[in-house]
Amino acid sequence: MxxxxxxxxxxxxxxxxxxxxxxxxxxxxxxxxxxxxxxxxxxxxxxxxxxxxxxxxxxxxxxxxxxxxxxxxxxxxxxxxxxxxxxxxxxxxxxxxxxxxxxxxxxxxxxxxxxxxxxxxxxxxxxxxxxxxxxxCRAETNKNGYEDISDQFDKNLLANWDAENEVQFTKVQPSFNFTDHEKLNINFNYEELFDTTSTLVFPVEARTKENLQIIGEYATLYGLSASKVRILIGRCMDLPTSTLDVDKFKKLCSTQNPDAVVTSKDPYMLPPVSFLQARQHGVPVASVDRRLLEYLNLELKLPAEVVNVLVDYVLSVNQNRLTKRFVEAVASTWVRENVTTKEQAIAQTKKNPITKQVTRKKDILPAYYEKMKAGEEEVTETMTEEEKSELLRKLKELGE
Structure with missing residues (x-):
């Protein structure tokens, strides 16, 4: 053949x-x-x-x-x-x-x-x-007294390298050298992803800095390994056009459970979803809480360790409930305070401790109750039996 x-x-x-x-x-x-x-x-x-x-x-x-x-x-x-x-x-x-x-x-x-x-x-x-x-079959020859006259790489081999070649080279070079600000929300093994993912599954044209940043951020948030990310990328690639469906990738990531909820010497360093799942004794995190974590980590740009401290703090003062408005209020304050580390976040929790108070709903009394204060007998004479029963009930509740 x-x-x-x-x-x-x-x-x-x-x-x-x-x-x-x-x-x-x-x-x-x-x-x-x-x-x-x-x-x-x-x-x-x-x-x-x-x-x-x-x-x-x-x-x-x-x-x-x-x-x-x-x-x-x-x-x-x-x-x-x-x-x-x-x-x-x-x-x-x-x-x-x-x-x-x-x-x-x-x-x-x-x-x-x-x-x-x-x-x-x-x-x-x-x-x-x-x-x-x-x-x-013998030992290496002694080179003492000899001069190394080995020929060097001929730079003229790239004499015709032009701007078009450079653009093409740049496109096929995966870049994940992010700025310090961009790295805040990324803790992902790109080398393992590239070593184990064929260009047939993840074409070089789709390995743009923007795509790689999104992949790293969502893998960090949801605690996904390179092997799981590889599978998700394969499900989101449009191979004829060599493009990654970013929205589909984000959605698939949000439905995944962490690859492993592990114990750590410092649990605050876990991915946020893994941290919350550990706090729930291994029970998967609800979609509404996943969206809240995504908002904190990816929109407010709070590092994972800061998000975990915030979650731990809110649960401790809010009867183990992640109330959206309460969480957002604390998070907004921390953003304004430029909290970027676990230590700074812990300091914030001690700076202005919150004590939750349980308030009772105030009952609204009938209008005739105010009139009764001026002359109880006159009022009661004009009251119906139903109004009298209602008044007695309200008075009884106030006395409890």
Whole structure:
């Protein structure tokens, strides 16, 4: 079957390359494999290290600067020396390859191999063969007295780099270097998200600073891990246009329970939803309370630790109720006081302690009660039986 650039592949690594393997590949395998085959082997080994989804061969062609026919010949060369095995499947005119990459023979095993060692001798000749074996089987050469004359990177390789190239490069570089103010509400592992999320699921075009900031803020608020965020992003991506439906992402985040409500040496450092859920003995947070936390954290820009102190404070003085108007009043005061740390928030709770007072509803007495004060007998003479009963009831309640 002829290889096409649109054909997809997945790499399965049996073992990572160590220094012994690297030496064996470069010094012993390269002369009999050729540089294209060695290039192919190194490239798919690296590509397979963190591969999470299928890729196409056009990518390999680009990064190796190798056309498809040359790539296929290189692969077969690696197969001949058992450096890899290839598995192939066609499904609805879609071809998929699985490359199982085997580790090379160690230096000692290669030298003792009846076929490989003889072939290396045939390719190199006796003099170079003996020199090669001596090099790989002895200690590093002493470089004292030698000058390092290694060639440097040629900057002219980027001589034609223009503004358009820079714009394109900037677009594909995910940026999460936020300002200090923007970082207040973000505690999220972006590196893990990028390492585990394929560009097929989360295209580079959608990894804008604005999108990444929203992702970080909502993941922090709701206590969501990178793995859960990856799933939510996949459900919110419009792949044909490479755009993220931000509103849908926010809505999905608001329906998620924290990945784990854990105990901590400092519970105030938990995500706000996790903190409140812990205060509720693990019972999920109601949607109305979630919206209130979202308002405090994302609209008023109060850091998570400050939100948690505020929630703890209000619950303690308000009979374990998060009354919206009461919470907003305290939060607005803290915003004006520029409260940005847990310590400052705790100080605020001690600065103006609130004592809740229970007030009784004042009853409104009938108009004739006021008239009765002027002359009770005259009033009672003109009262109906129903009015008398009502008056007696009110008087009784006032005396209780």
């Amino acid at each position: 002829e290889l096409r650039d649109k054909d997809t592949y997945r790499v399965e690594l049996i073992e990572n390359i160590n220094f012994n393997s690297l030496t064996s590949l470069v010094a012993l395998y390269q002369p009999i494999l050729g540089r294209d085959a060695l290039n192919f082997y190194f490239t798919i080994s690296i590509e397979g290290t963190n591969q999470k989804s299928l890729e196409n061969h056009q990518r390999l062609s680009k990064i190796m600067n190798m056309d498809i026919p040359t790539m296929e010949r290189a692969r077969k060369k690696c197969e001949q020396f058992y450096l890899m095995r290839t598995y192939f499947k066609v499904d609805n005119d879609k071809s998929t390859y699985i490359y199982v990459v085997n580790p090379p023979l160690s230096i000692q095993a290669f030298v003792k191999h009846d076929l490989y060692s003889r072939l290396l001798l045939k390719v190199l000749g006796q003099k170079q063969y003996e020199l090669t074996i001596a090099k790989v």
